[in-house]
Amino acid sequence: xxERAPALLKGMKLTARLLLCALALFVILGxxxxxxxxxxxxxxxxxxxxxxxxxxxYWQKAFRGELMTSFVTGLEIxxxxxxxxxVLAVPLAYVLARFRIPFKALILVLFLxxxxxxxxxxxxxxxxxxxxxDIAGKMSGVVLVQVGAAxxxxxxTMVSVFQSVPxxxxxxxxxxxxxxxxxxxxxxxxxxxxxxxASGILVFLYSLDEFTGTLLIGSPFVKTLPVQMYLSxxxxxxxxxxxxxxxxxxxxVLFLILFQRFLKAEYLSxxxxx
Amino acid sequence: xxxxxxLDGGRKRIWERLLGIAVTLPPVALVxxxxxxxFLLSVRSSLQKNGxxxxxxxxxxxxxxxxxxxxxxxxSALSVVLVLILSVAIGGYLTLHRNxxxxxxxxxxxxxxxxxxxxxxxxFLAPKGLLNSLLSQIGAVDINNPPSFIYGAxxxxxxxxxxxxxxxxxxxxxxxxxxxxxxxxxxxxxxxxTGRQILNFLIPLSRSSIGVAAVLILxxxxxxxxxVMMMGDSGGAKHIMVDIYSxxxxxxxxxxxxxxxxxxxxxxxxxxxxxxxxxxTKHA
Numbered sequence: 001x002x003e004r005a006p007a008l009l010k011g012m013k014l015t016a017r018l019l020l021c022a023l024a025l026f027v028i029l030g031x032x033x034x035x036x037x038x039x040x041x042x043x044x045x046x047x048x049x050x051x052x053x054x055x056x057x058y059w060q061k062a063f064r065g066e067l068m069t070s071f072v073t074g075l076e077i078x079x080x081x082x083x084x085x086x087v088l089a090v091p092l093a094y095v096l097a098r099f100r101i102p103f104k105a106l107i108l109v110l111f112l113x114x115x116x117x118x119x120x121x122x123x124x125x126x127x128x129x130x131x132x133x134d135i136a137g138k139m140s141g142v143v144l145v146q147v148g149a150a151x152x153x154x155x156x157t158m159v160s161v162f163q164s165v166p167x168x169x170x171x172x173x174x175x176x177x178x179x180x181x182x183x184x185x186x187x188x189x190x191x192x193x194x195x196x197x198a199s200g201i202l203v204f205l206y207s208l209d210e211f212t213g214t215l216l217i218g219s220p221f222v223k224t225l226p227v228q229m230y231l232s233x234x235x236x237x238x239x240x241x242x243x244x245x246x247x248x249x250x251x252x253v254l255f256l257i258l259f260q261r262f263l264k265a266e267y268l269s270x271x272x273x274x
Numbered sequence: 275x276x277x278x279x280x281l282d283g284g285r286k287r288i289w290e291r292l293l294g295i296a297v298t299l300p301p302v303a304l305v306x307x308x309x310x311x312x313f314l315l316s317v318r319s320s321l322q323k324n325g326x327x328x329x330x331x332x333x334x335x336x337x338x339x340x341x342x343x344x345x346x347x348x349x350s351a352l353s354v355v356l357v358l359i360l361s362v363a364i365g366g367y368l369t370l371h372r373n374x375x376x377x378x379x380x381x382x383x384x385x386x387x388x389x390x391x392x393x394x395x396x397x398f399l400a401p402k403g404l405l406n407s408l409l410s411q412i413g414a415v416d417i418n419n420p421p422s423f424i425y426g427a428x429x430x431x432x433x434x435x436x437x438x439x440x441x442x443x444x445x446x447x448x449x450x451x452x453x454x455x456x457x458x459x460x461x462x463x464x465x466x467x468t469g470r471q472i473l474n475f476l477i478p479l480s481r482s483s484i485g486v487a488a489v490l491i492l493x494x495x496x497x498x499x500x501x502v503m504m505m506g507d508s509g510g511a512k513h514i515m516v517d518i519y520s521x522x523x524x525x526x527x528x529x530x531x532x533x534x535x536x537x538x539x540x541x542x543x544x545x546x547x548x549x550x551x552x553x554x555t556k557h558a
Binding site for chain 1: 290293294297298300301302304305306307308309310311312313315316319376378379380381382383384385386387388389390391392393394395396397398402403404405407408410411417420436493496497499500503504506515518519522528531532534535536538539542543546
C-alpha cells in the first residue's frame with residue numbers, strides 16, 4: 001500500500017498533464033480546423049459531426065470568381081503600400097535615430113499618438129475628406145489610408161533597426177572624408193537591410209490583412225480579401241467565407257514557419273495589431 | 275584653414291539640413307492629414323447639433339449607448355484578465371521548461387488576422403458549430419437545444435482572448451527571459467517548484483513589462499473592430515465599435531457617431547493613464 005501511493009500520484013499527475021496538453025491542442029487548433037472543415041464541406045447538415053459530402057467545389061469557385069479579383073486587388077495594394085512605406089520610413093527612421101532635429105519630441109508624439117486611438121472613428125471622418133477629394137472608393141484612397149497606418153506601426157521598428165547599427169562605423173566613414181549621405185548609403189543602409197526587409201514583410205502582411213480602413217474608404221468598389229470575407233460571412237456563405245479566411249491566413253502562417261527562429265519580440269509586436 | 279573650404283562646409287551643412295527636412299515633411303504631413311486632422315474634425319463635429327455648439331450628442335450617446343459602453347469595458351477587462359493569467363502561467367512554465375513544439379503552437383494565433391479569428395470562432399462556437407457537435411457526441415450537449423457560446427459577452431471574450439493570448443505570451447516570455455536566471459537556480463536549490471519560481475521570482479521581477487503588456491492589450495480590446503464585427507449581432511449589448519459603425523452606415527448620423535467616438539478615445543487612453551499614474555505614485 002505504501003509503495004503504491006506514490007505510483008498512483010504519479011499516474012494521476014501524468015493523466016492531468018496529458019489532459020492539459022490535449023485541451024491546449026484542442027483550444028488552439030479547434031477553431032482553425034473548423035475553418036478547414038467548412039471550406040471542404042459541400043453539404044453539412046446539423047447535427048452530423050462532420051460534413052455529409054466533402055469536396056473542393058468551393059475552393060475551385062474561389063479561384064474562378066470574385067475572390068480572385070479581390071485577391072489580386074489586395075496584392076497590388078500591398079505591394080504599393082510596402083514600397084511607399086519603406087521609401088518614406090527608412091530616411092525618417094535614420095534621421096530620428098541619429099540626429100538632433102528641431103521638434104523631434106513633437107514628431108515622436110505624432111507617430112505614437114495615433115496608436116493610442118481607435119482607428120474606426122478616425123477613418124470615418126477621414127472618409128468624408130476622401131469623398132471631398134474624390135479618392136474614396138478608389139485604390140488610391142485605400143493605398144493612402146494603409147500607408148498612413150503602416151507608417152505609424154513600422155517607423156518604430158525601423159528606428160530601432162538604425163539604432164542597432166554601431167555609430168562608430170559611421171564615424172570611421174566621416175574620418176575617411178565621407179559625407180553624411182555617403183556614410184548613410186555605403187555604411188548604415190547596407191547594415192540595416194535585414195531589419196528593413198523584416199519590417200517590410202510585416203508591412204506587406206499588415207496591408208494584406210487590413211480591414212477597418214479598407215472597409216471604410218474602399219467600399220463599395222475596392223474589395224480586398226478581408227472585406228470580401230466579412231461580406232460573405234455576414235451573408236452566411238460559410239464555405240466561401242472559410243475558404244477566404246484560409247487564403248488570408250496562408251501568408252502569415254508561411255512567414256511564421258519560415259522565419260520562426262529569427263523572429264524577435266520587437267518585430268513581432270506589430271502583429272498584435274493585425 | 276582655407277576660406278572657401280569653410281564656406282563649402284557651410285553650404286554642405288545647409289544642403290544636409292534641407293535633405294533632412296525633405297525626408298521628414300512628407301510622413302509628418304501624411305500623419306497630420308490622416309490622423310490629427312480627422313481627429314480634430316471628429317471632436318468638433320461631436321460638439322455640434324444643427325450647426326450650433328451643443329453637448330446634446332453626448333447626452334444622447336450616453337443615454338442610448340451607455341449600456342454598451344459598460345459592456346465594452348466589461349468584455350475588454352475580462353478578456354485582459356484571462357489573457358494575463360494564461361500567458362503568465364504558460365509563459366512561466368515554458369521559460370522554466372523549454373519546449374519548441376508548444377512555443378510554436380502558441381505562436382499560431384499571433385499570425386491569424388483578427389478578421390479570420392472572428393469568422394473561425396463564429397463557425398466553431400455557433401449553436402450549430404463544431405464545438406457543440408463534438409460535445410453532443412460525448413453527450414455533454416443536447417442536440418435539439420444546443421447552447422450558444424457565440425453571442426454576447428462569451429463569444430467576444432473567447433475570440434479576443436484566443437487571439438491576444440499569443441501576443442501576451444510573446445511579451446511575457448521575453449520579459450521572463452531577461453530575468454537573471456541565477457535567482458531561479460538559487461530558488462531551485464532551496465526546493466522551489468515551477469509554481470513558486472513563477473509566483474515569487476518571474477512575476478515580481480518582470481512586473482513592469484507585464485503591466486505594459488496589459489495596457490497594450492486592454493487598449494487593443496477597447497478599440498477592436500474586426501473581431502466584434504465578424505462575431506455578428508445577437509441583438510443584446512454590443513461593443514461600441516459596432517455601434518459607431520452602424521450609426522455611420524445605417525443612421526447616417528456622423529455627429530452622434532463622433533460623440534461615441536470621442537468617448538471611445540477616452541476609454542482607449544484610460545488604461546495608459548491609470549498605469550502611468552500608478553507608476554508615478556509608486557516612485558513618489
